Amino acid sequence: MSLVLVLLTSFAPASYALGRSDDDKTPATASRRATVLRGRASWYGREHQGHRTSNGERFDRNQYTCAHKTLPFGTRLRVTNPTTGQAVVVRVTDRGPFRHQRILDLAEIAARPLGIVQHGAVSVVAEVVPATTPLGPTDAPEDLAALAADSVNTLTATTTILPGTTEAADVVLVPEPKPTFVVQAGTFGDARNAQAVLDKIMALDRSLAVTMAAGTKEGKPVSRVLVGGFQDRAEADRVRLRLQEWGIAGLVRQSENL
Numbered sequence: 001m002s003l004v005l006v007l008l009t010s011f012a013p014a015s016y017a018l019g020r021s022d023d024d025k026t027p028a029t030a031s032r033r034a035t036v037l038r039g040r041a042s043w044y045g046r047e048h049q050g051h052r053t054s055n056g057e058r059f060d061r062n063q064y065t066c067a068h069k070t071l072p073f074g075t076r077l078r079v080t081n082p083t084t085g086q087a088v089v090v091r092v093t094d095r096g097p098f099r100h101q102r103i104l105d106l107a108e109i110a111a112r113p114l115g116i117v118q119h120g121a122v123s124v125v126a127e128v129v130p131a132t133t134p135l136g137p138t139d140a141p142e143d144l145a146a147l148a149a150d151s152v153n154t155l156t157a158t159t160t161i162l163p164g165t166t167e168a169a170d171v172v173l174v175p176e177p178k179p180t181f182v183v184q185a186g187t188f189g190d191a192r193n194a195q196a197v198l199d200k201i202m203a204l205d206r207s208l209a210v211t212m213a214a215g216t217k218e219g220k221p222v223s224r225v226l227v228g229g230f231q232d233r234a235e236a237d238r239v240r241l242r243l244q245e246w247g248i249a250g251l252v253r254q255s256e257n258l
Contacts, residue, residue: 036127041079041104041124042206043117043206044061044067044207045111045206046061059094065110066104068092069103076128076129077127077128078129079110079124080125080126080140082145087114091135120206121209180233182252182255183236187215204246229255
């Protein structure tokens with residue numbers, strides 16, 4: 001089950017600030033209380049290059065930054081792909097993402113080692129780390145397996161304490177609704193044709209989660225291009241119509257029937 005860890009306590013005032021680094025234009029106001037997040041992360045890149053981010057900086061896809069809906073600007077996160085063990089440290093400079101129940105949008109350079117650019121979106125574990133933590137590639141947390149495997153039964157209330165602090169925050173696990181529907185944007189006997197369609201969709205909208213799934217049809221191997229998933233058919237159908245406007249025919253299917 002895909003789960004998201006949600007911090008119950010609110011962020012403390014500036015007296016709890018994590019600190020300020022040389023590349024921060026404004027002091028971070030995040031509490032020293034640790035936050036752990038689990039969910040899907042996506043990315044943004046060239047199409048946003050040079051645009052103003054929510055904190056007033058110019059977006060640079062080659063800087064280790066990210067967007068989060070609520071964490072204070074300047075907050076640093078260690079973001080890890082639990083499947084590959086790859087991790088990066090990023091700094092919150094923007095607001096979002098606001099679609100598909102994703103928890104983070106990472107700048108392109110940060111998203112690449114996590115496999116997000118390749119897949120569109122992946123499941124990650126993200127932890128608030130001290131403001132002195134260097135940005136960029138880093139080691140995965142030693143307890144990554146535990147973080148990735150925790151369930152509602154084993155972690156209904158957890159205490160997480162940053163090094164050098166005595167304060168903690170209670171967190172609870174909230175089940176993330178399981179995606180039910182996807183848009184099948186084509187079935188191809190040649191995987192290269194499937195890859196071409198996948199690349200086209202990603203070029204048109206980087207926020208869409210696009211994957212290529214192997215299967216069989218009439219006993220022959222095929223590659224399916226899948227967009228999503230989505231919690232309801234109506235949302236999936238809206239994406240199907242958008243793809244249709246771009247000249248990409250698709251159909252809405254239930255995930256379990258693929």
